[in-house]
Amino acid sequence: MGLMRKDLVIRPRPASPDAAFSLGRVDAMLRRYLYLLRSSWPRIFDLIYWPLVQMLTWGFLQTYLVHVSKSGAFSGGLGLAAGTLIGAMLLWDILFRGQLGFSVSFLEEMWARNIANLLMSPLRPPELIVALMAMSLVRLAVGFVPVTLLAIWFFGFNLWGLGVALGFFFANLILTSWSIGLVCSGLVLRYGLAAESLIWTIVFLMQPLACVFYPLAVLPRPLQLLASILPPTYVFEGLRALLTRHEFRLDLMGVAFALNVVFFGAAFAGFMLLLRSARRAGTLLQTGE
Amino acid sequence: MDDWASITDKAPSPEPAIEIVDLSKRFGSITAVDGISFAVKRGSVTGLLGGNGAGKTTTIGMIMGLILPSSGSVRVLGADMQRDRYRVLARMNFESPYVDMPHRLTVRQNLGVFARLYAVVDAETRIGRLAKALALEDLLDRPAGQLSAGQKTRVALAKALLNDPEVLLLDEPTASLDPDTADWVRTHLEDYRRTKGATILLASHNMSEVERLCDRVIVLKLGRIVGDGSPAELIERFGRTNLEDVFLDFARGRRGEMT
Numbered sequence: 001m002g003l004m005r006k007d008l009v010i011r012p013r014p015a016s017p018d019a020a021f022s023l024g025r026v027d028a029m030l031r032r033y034l035y036l037l038r039s040s041w042p043r044i045f046d047l048i049y050w051p052l053v054q055m056l057t058w059g060f061l062q063t064y065l066v067h068v069s070k071s072g073a074f075s076g077g078l079g080l081a082a083g084t085l086i087g088a089m090l091l092w093d094i095l096f097r098g099q100l101g102f103s104v105s106f107l108e109e110m111w112a113r114n115i116a117n118l119l120m121s122p123l124r125p126p127e128l129i130v131a132l133m134a135m136s137l138v139r140l141a142v143g144f145v146p147v148t149l150l151a152i153w154f155f156g157f158n159l160w161g162l163g164v165a166l167g168f169f170f171a172n173l174i175l176t177s178w179s180i181g182l183v184c185s186g187l188v189l190r191y192g193l194a195a196e197s198l199i200w201t202i203v204f205l206m207q208p209l210a211c212v213f214y215p216l217a218v219l220p221r222p223l224q225l226l227a228s229i230l231p232p233t234y235v236f237e238g239l240r241a242l243l244t245r246h247e248f249r250l251d252l253m254g255v256a257f258a259l260n261v262v263f264f265g266a267a268f269a270g271f272m273l274l275l276r277s278a279r280r281a282g283t284l285l286q287t288g289e
Numbered sequence: 290m291d292d293w294a295s296i297t298d299k300a301p302s303p304e305p306a307i308e309i310v311d312l313s314k315r316f317g318s319i320t321a322v323d324g325i326s327f328a329v330k331r332g333s334v335t336g337l338l339g340g341n342g343a344g345k346t347t348t349i350g351m352i353m354g355l356i357l358p359s360s361g362s363v364r365v366l367g368a369d370m371q372r373d374r375y376r377v378l379a380r381m382n383f384e385s386p387y388v389d390m391p392h393r394l395t396v397r398q399n400l401g402v403f404a405r406l407y408a409v410v411d412a413e414t415r416i417g418r419l420a421k422a423l424a425l426e427d428l429l430d431r432p433a434g435q436l437s438a439g440q441k442t443r444v445a446l447a448k449a450l451l452n453d454p455e456v457l458l459l460d461e462p463t464a465s466l467d468p469d470t471a472d473w474v475r476t477h478l479e480d481y482r483r484t485k486g487a488t489i490l491l492a493s494h495n496m497s498e499v500e501r502l503c504d505r506v507i508v509l510k511l512g513r514i515v516g517d518g519s520p521a522e523l524i525e526r527f528g529r530t531n532l533e534d535v536f537l538d539f540a541r542g543r544r545g546e547m548t
Binding site: 022024025027028029031032035036039040108112113114116117118119120121122123124276279280281282284285 | 314316321346347350353354355356357375378379381382383385387388389390391392393394398401402403405406407408432448
């Protein structure tokens with residue numbers, strides 16, 4: 001009898017399992033992803049390797065173009081345009097790496113055939129999503145911060161010198177990256193690992209349209225319309241305004257944020273619909289290709 | 290059995306632990322489950338028996354709420370699993386060979402994550418007790434990917450028992466285990482049911498397992514219930530000496546649907 005009383009104490013807390021949103025469950029998932037990251041040094045290396053290669057490539061290109069423009073072969077406009085390249089590349093990496101950080105953490109569940117264990121537990125989809133968002137920040141911090149510091153050392157470009165504007169740029173880009181990550185994860189949930197390649201490639205569809213390295217005006221008119229509904233377009237326009245005219249365009253950040261709210265809401269709804277579709281198709285118990 | 294505490298003094302509830310009414314699941318033109326109905330009494334062990342493609346895993350998937358039925362309803366501990374499953378998920382758990390745990394995490398880390406998801410109070414103590422009961426103590430700090438099939442099954446069982454589930458769903462719990470480990474797992478399931486008064490629904494191909502563990506057997510064929518009764522009743526009813534012969538009769542079409 002004594003044992004029975006003791007054992008009955010070790011039961012789920014009465015309140016938490018029923019809670020509509022539990023930070024404890026988010027914490028559980030975050031720990032799981034951190035254990036996973038810590039357990040593999042090649043994965044940590046990979047987080048830094050590509051951003052570093054990208055930064056070096058674009059940094060040297062920028063150095064060359066600025067040198068050419070100063071030599072008088074081209075007008076000073078080229079120098080101004082070239083001066084934004086490394087900044088644009090670093091901001092692009094926030095979008096790209098943020099999305100990968102979200103989606104790859106989700107893929108880990110699929111690779112491990114663990115998703116049914118999670119969806120059968122009291123973990124709710126919004127809690128899983130918040131954990132994936134938090135993990136994308138962690139992965140981004142591991143890869144991105146050292147590279148931005150190296151950019152100062154190599155090329156004298158201080159992204160942190162953008163100050164408050166960097167906060168606005170970052171917030172908008174990370175929100176977009178989570179929206180893309182949500183849709184990709186939903187597609188993998190529904191269609192299995194056959195849809196995995198989307199995670200690695202889909203964000204590049206956005207690169208030409210979001211005007212990462214050139215102004216919106218460069219695009220043909222129909223594509224300008226398409227570009228104008230993408231939140232990152234306003235971020236990269238804002239970056240160029242800041243670097244070339246020393247002007248912070250809060251209005252552009254406002255438009256980007258409003259679009260991001262719409263994108264994120266649609267992506268969340270899409271994820272939930274794809275989850276429901278996966279339950280209907282019976283794919284959650286067999287999560288291979 | 291010091292590791293499982295008795296709850297046999299709890300008053301039995303008249304409501305079934307699992308209630309399935311006219312449940313069907315179609316995948317395109319394929320009917321995996323075809324209008325089955327049954328109720329599982331609290332504290333009982335029920336076996337779902339059937340060959341490949343009989344509908345066992347689909348039925349268990351619908352009971353868990355991971356698969357949406359085409360029609361019909363599933364209630365577990367009184368909750369509608371299509372609409373209200375979060376109300377009871379903390380009181381259930383499952384084990385399936387189709388599901389695995391992250392290989393790079395240690396056993397302790399894996400169990401710790403699930404203990405947090407299930408809001409298990411004093412998770413370390415609980416994991417320690419389960420590790421002792423399931424002979425996992427020496428494996429706790431090994432990555433899950435380095436375990437043998439039998440060790441993985443024991444870890445999966447530990448995960449399934451972490452939250453002291455009132456309803457335990459097991460899909461082929463001893464598949465791919467050697468006879469010794471399989472017997473060992475069955476013994477622990479018997480202990481758990483006896484001491485906790487838990488309800489267990491078990492899908493299996495293994496007739497001796499079903500005969501040993503189950504109070505009741507539901508035989509599925511092509512998504513329909515073709516037999517229902519205790520192992521002894523089914524054996525006697527069909528004039529056989531063991532459940533395997535009864536199953537072979539159904540599988541080879543030597544028996545019609547049971548009335």
